[in-house]
Amino acid sequence: MTRQQILGWTQRNGLFFALAILIAIFSILSSRFLTVPNFTVILLQNAVIGLIVVPGAMLILCGLVDLSVGSVAVLSAVVFGQAMASGLGLPVSLLIGLAVGAAWGAFNGYLIAIQGFSPIIITLGGLAGARGLAEFVTQGYTTYGYGREFAFLGNGKLLGVPVPVILFAIVFLIGLHLWYRAPLGRHMIAVGGAKDTAAEIGIKVKLIPFWLYVASGLAAALGGLIIASQLDGAAVTIGTGMELEVLTAILLGGVSFTGGRGSLFGVLFGLLFVGVLSNGLVQVNVSPYFEQVAIGAALCGAAALDMFYQRLERLNVPVESEPIEAPQAGEAQ
Amino acid sequence: MSAPILELRALSKSFGPVHAVKTVSLAAHAGEVIGLIGDNGAGKSTLTRMIAGAIRPDQGDIIVNGQKEHFETAQDARRAGIETVFQTLALVPGLDIVENIFLGRELLVPGATGRATRTMDVAAMRRRVEEGYQRFGLNLPDMRTKVAALSGGQRQVVAIARAVLWGSGVVVLDEPTAALGVKQTELVLSFIERLRSHKVAVIFISHNMQHVMRVADRVCVLRLGRKVHDGPMSKLSGTDLVALMTGATIAAQ
Numbered sequence: 001m002t003r004q005q006i007l008g009w010t011q012r013n014g015l016f017f018a019l020a021i022l023i024a025i026f027s028i029l030s031s032r033f034l035t036v037p038n039f040t041v042i043l044l045q046n047a048v049i050g051l052i053v054v055p056g057a058m059l060i061l062c063g064l065v066d067l068s069v070g071s072v073a074v075l076s077a078v079v080f081g082q083a084m085a086s087g088l089g090l091p092v093s094l095l096i097g098l099a100v101g102a103a104w105g106a107f108n109g110y111l112i113a114i115q116g117f118s119p120i121i122i123t124l125g126g127l128a129g130a131r132g133l134a135e136f137v138t139q140g141y142t143t144y145g146y147g148r149e150f151a152f153l154g155n156g157k158l159l160g161v162p163v164p165v166i167l168f169a170i171v172f173l174i175g176l177h178l179w180y181r182a183p184l185g186r187h188m189i190a191v192g193g194a195k196d197t198a199a200e201i202g203i204k205v206k207l208i209p210f211w212l213y214v215a216s217g218l219a220a221a222l223g224g225l226i227i228a229s230q231l232d233g234a235a236v237t238i239g240t241g242m243e244l245e246v247l248t249a250i251l252l253g254g255v256s257f258t259g260g261r262g263s264l265f266g267v268l269f270g271l272l273f274v275g276v277l278s279n280g281l282v283q284v285n286v287s288p289y290f291e292q293v294a295i296g297a298a299l300c301g302a303a304a305l306d307m308f309y310q311r312l313e314r315l316n317v318p319v320e321s322e323p324i325e326a327p328q329a330g331e332a333q
Numbered sequence: 334m335s336a337p338i339l340e341l342r343a344l345s346k347s348f349g350p351v352h353a354v355k356t357v358s359l360a361a362h363a364g365e366v367i368g369l370i371g372d373n374g375a376g377k378s379t380l381t382r383m384i385a386g387a388i389r390p391d392q393g394d395i396i397v398n399g400q401k402e403h404f405e406t407a408q409d410a411r412r413a414g415i416e417t418v419f420q421t422l423a424l425v426p427g428l429d430i431v432e433n434i435f436l437g438r439e440l441l442v443p444g445a446t447g448r449a450t451r452t453m454d455v456a457a458m459r460r461r462v463e464e465g466y467q468r469f470g471l472n473l474p475d476m477r478t479k480v481a482a483l484s485g486g487q488r489q490v491v492a493i494a495r496a497v498l499w500g501s502g503v504v505v506l507d508e509p510t511a512a513l514g515v516k517q518t519e520l521v522l523s524f525i526e527r528l529r530s531h532k533v534a535v536i537f538i539s540h541n542m543q544h545v546m547r548v549a550d551r552v553c554v555l556r557l558g559r560k561v562h563d564g565p566m567s568k569l570s571g572t573d574l575v576a577l578m579t580g581a582t583i584a585a586q
Contacts, residue, residue, distance in 0.1 A: 182451040183439040186432050193427040200423050201437040202408055260427045 007312055014305065015254065015269040019276065026280035033283050040162065046275040047164035048223040049245050050268075054175035055215040057250045057267045062209050063192040063259025064119040066216045068108060068126025070242030073224030074234075075134040076100045080225055081143035081234030090149055098221045104130060105217020106210075113209035127243065135236055144233030154229030164226050171219065172268065179264045184208070193260025248295060249274055252302050273298065336399060337362050338502040338534045339384070339415065344393035346379050353379040355558040356393070361503060361534040366525060368549030368566065369538045372578050375555040377538050381507050384536070385417035386410030398502065416496030417505040420512075422488055426481035430473065431462045433480055434495045465498045469527055472520065486517025490524050497533055504528070505536045510544050522548055540578075542571045556580055 027034040052069050059066050080097030088096070108126060111117045156163040179185040190198035191205050199205045223242070228234045253270030255262025274295055281291050337360035346354045354376040361367055371377045382388045384395065386404030395402050397413045404410045410417070424433050440454045440461075441447045447454070462476045471494060473487055480488060489509050496504045506525070510518045525548045528535055539545050545552060545566075552569060554562040554577040562577045575581075 177450070177452075181453055181455075183437075183441075183453055184451070186428055186436060186439070189427045190425045190436060194425045197421070197423045197425055198436075200407070200421075203437050260425075 007309070012263070012266075015252070015266055015273065015302070019269050019273050022273065022276050022280065026276065026283060030280070030283040033280060038279065038283075040165075042272075042275045042279045043165045043168075044162045045279070046271055047162070047168040048226050049242065049249060050168040050271050051164075051171050051226075052216070052219045052223050052242070052246050053249050053267055053271055054171050054264070055212055055219050056246045057253070057255050057262065057264060058175070058179070058188055059119075059209065059212050059216060060250050060255045060257060061188045061192050061259060061262050062212065063195070064112065064209055064212070065123060065247070065257075066105075066108065066213060066220075067120065067123040067243045068104065068130055069216060069220040069223075069246055070239035071127050071130035071134070072101050072104045072217050072220040073227070073239035073242060074236060075104065075130040075137075075224070076221035077224035077228040077234040077238050078134045078138050078143075078236065080228060081146075082137060084146050084150075085143045090147070094150075094225065097225050098218060101217040101219075101221020101224070102214055103217070105214040105220075108217065109210035109213030113206050113213065131236075131239075138234070138236055140236070142233050142235050144231075146229070146232060150229050151232060152229075154226045154231075167222065167226070172264075175264055188212075189260055191259070192256075245274070248299055252299055254302070254306060256306075270302075335362060337396075338398060339536075340396040341380075341384070342394045342396065344380065344383055344390045344395070346383060346388065346390050352558050354383070354390075354555075357555070357558075357560045358393075359553060359560070359563070361536060363502065363532040363534055364529050365551060366529055366535040366537055366549050368545035368552040369536055369555065370540055370542070370545055370552065370574065370578060371555035372540065374557070375578070376558040377540075377555055378507070379558075380555070381417065381505055381536075381538055384410065384415060384503075384505055385419075386415075411499075411501075414500070414502040415505065416499060416501040416503070417507065418489075418492045418496055418509065419507045420509075422492040424480045424488055424492055427479065429479050430476045430483075430491055431458055433491060434458075434462055434465075434498060438499070461498070465494060469494065469497070469524065469531070471524070484517055485513050486520040489513070489517075489521045493521070493524060493528075497528060497531070501533070503534045503536065505538070507538050508540075509537070510539060510541060518544065542574050545574070546571060554578055 023034065032038060052073075056066055056069065076097045079100045080093050083093035083096045084090070104126065108123055111122050112119045153163060158166055187198065187203045187208055190201070190203055191208055195205055220239070224238055227238045231238075249271040250267055251257060251270070252273055253262070253267035255267060277294055277298065278291050281294060282288065339361040341357060341359040343356040343358055344354055345352070345356055357376070357380060359367070369377060369380070379388070383390045386407045386409050389404070395404065397415065400413075402409070402413050404413070407417075425436060428436065435458050440457050442452045442454045446452070459476065465471065466473065466476065471490065473490060473494075474483070480491065483491065493504065493506065493509065509521050509525070513521065522544060525535060525537065529550075537545065537549060549566045551564065552562070552566050552574065553560060554574065556578060561580075
C-alpha cells in the first residue's frame with residue numbers, strides 16, 4: 001500500500017474507528033452499555049433524526065441546506081393534531097400532516113432551486129415561520145390522546161424492532177440505493193461540485209434539488225408525527241433544535257458543507273457517533289450539561305481532521321505523474 | 334472522396350454591426366484533422382459556437398451526414414453527432430473518469446426492474462471505458478481516478494475521449510493545448526493523431542502554429558470573419574500560415 005492509499009483508507013474509515021473506540025471505552029466504563037436493549041434505545045433515540053438526515057445529507061451534497069426541518073416537523077404534528085381533534089379520522093389526518101411537510105418542502109424547493117434564492121435565508125425564514133404558524137394554529141393549546149393505533153407509529157414494535165427504527169432503516173436503504181446505485185448520486189455530486197458543468201451536460205440542476213427539498217419536508221413531517229405519537233400529543237416544543245442535530249450528524253459524517261463531496265455511510269456513522277456519545281456519557285454519569293460540549297468538540301475535531309486530510313491530499317495530487325507520462329515523452333518524435 | 338460528415342454552407346453571424354463570421358463554408362470528412370486557425374477576433378469561436386449549437390447562424394446551413402440541421406441547444410448538436418470540447422472541459426472534479434464519461438447518460442441495468450429502480454449498470458460502464466482505453470491506446474491513470482487528481486493534459490484527453498466514446502462523427506476541439514506544458518501538450522496531440530485512424534473528423538481550433546502543423550491534414554484560415562485559405566497542410570510553412578492569418582499575402586491569393 002502506498003502512503004496515499006493508507007491516507008485515503010484512514011480518511012474513509014476514520015469515523016468508523018472513532019465510533020468503535022468510543023463504543024469500546026463506554027463498554028469498559030459501564031456494564032450496561034454494550035447490551036441489546038441499550039443499543040435498541042440508542043437507535044430509537046436517533047431514528048427520527050436519522051430519517052431527516054438522509055434527504056438532508058443529499059441537499060448538503062448538492063451544496064444546499066434545509067434549516068426548517070424542526071419547525072416543519074412541529075407544524076405537521078400540530079396540523080395533524082387539529083385534524084384529529086376535528087374528527088377527520090386517523091388516515092386522513094396522517095395524510096394531511098405529511099402533505100403539510102411536502103408542501104413546505106415544495107415551497108422551499110421552488111424558491112431556492114427554481115428561483116435561486118439563498119437556501120440559508122429561505123429555510124431560516126421557514127425555521128421561524130413554520131414554528132410561528134404552528135403556535136398560531138394551536139393558540140398555545142396542545143391537542144392530545146390520538147388512540148392506540150397512532151401510538152403504534154412511535155411506540156410499536158415489529159419482530160422486536162421499534163417501528164421508528166424500521167422506518168429509518170427503510171429510508172436509509174432507499175437513500176443508499178439512490179446515492180450509490182442510481183445516477184442521482186453522481187448527479188448530486190455534479191450539482192454540488194460543479195453546477196455550471198452539470199447544467200451544460202444536461203443534468204437537472206433545478207429539479208433534483210427541488211425534489212430533495214420536498215423529500216426533506218416529507219421526512220421532517222414523518223419525524224414530527226413519530227414524536228407526536230411517542231408523546232401522544234402535538235406539543236409545540238416538537239423539533240426544537242432538530243436542524244442542528246441533523247446538521248451535526250451530516251457534517252460529522254464528512255459531507256462537505258460546500259457540496260460535491262461526502263458519503264452516506266459516513267453520515268450513518270456520524271449519526272451513531274452522536275447517539276453513542278450522548279448515551280454513553282449518561283451511562284457513565286457525566287453531567288448532561290457536558291454532553292453538548294462533547295458533541296461540539298467532536299464536530300470541531302472532525303472539521304479539523306477533514307482540513308488536515310484535504311491539505312495532505314493537495315500535496316499528493318500527481319500533477320506530473322511519471323509512470324503515466326514517461327512513455328509518452330519517449331514516443332515523441 | 335466520400336461525402337463529408339459535416340458541411341457548413343455559407344454560414345454568417347453578426348452581433349449588431351459586427352460581422353463576426355461572413356459566408357464561411359467548410360467540409361469535414363471522416364479520418365481527417367482540420368486545423369482551424371486565425372488571429373483573435375477572426376471568428377473562430379463564433380464559428381465553433383455555431384457548430385456546437387450554442388448560438389444560431391443568421392444565414393447558411395449546417396449539414397450533418399447529408400441532413401440539414403437546426404441546432405436550438407448544445408444537446409441538439411450532440412444528438413446529431415457533433416461533440417464540442419470547450420476549454421472549460423465540462424468535467425466534474427469530484428467524480429472519477431468513468432463517472433465523468435457517463436455523466437448524464439448513465440447505463441441502467443437492462444430490463445424493467447433496472448429501469449424502474451434506476452439501477453446503474455456499473456460493470457457495463459467500466460467495460461465500455463476499458464474498451465475505449467484499449468481501442469485508442471489511452472495513456473491515462475486507472476479509470477477510477479478522480480478527475481481532481483488528473484493533470485491538465487489528462488483532463489483534456491478525458492474530455493476528448495468522452496466525445497469520441499459517445500460515437501460522435503465530428504469532434505470540435507477549442508484550443509485543446511492552450512495553457513498546457515510541453516509533456517501535457519504531447520499527450521493531447523498524440524491522442525488527436527490517433528483519432529485519425531478511427532473514422533472521426535476532428536476540427537482543431539488553435540492559434541498555436543506548431544500544434545496545427547503537427548496534427549492537421551488540412552488547414553483552414555480565418556481572418557476578420559472570412560475564410561482566406563483552405564488547403565492541405567503539407568503545402569504550407571509556418572511563415573505562410575502567419576502571413577495568411579495577418580493578411581500579408583492576401584494580394585497573392
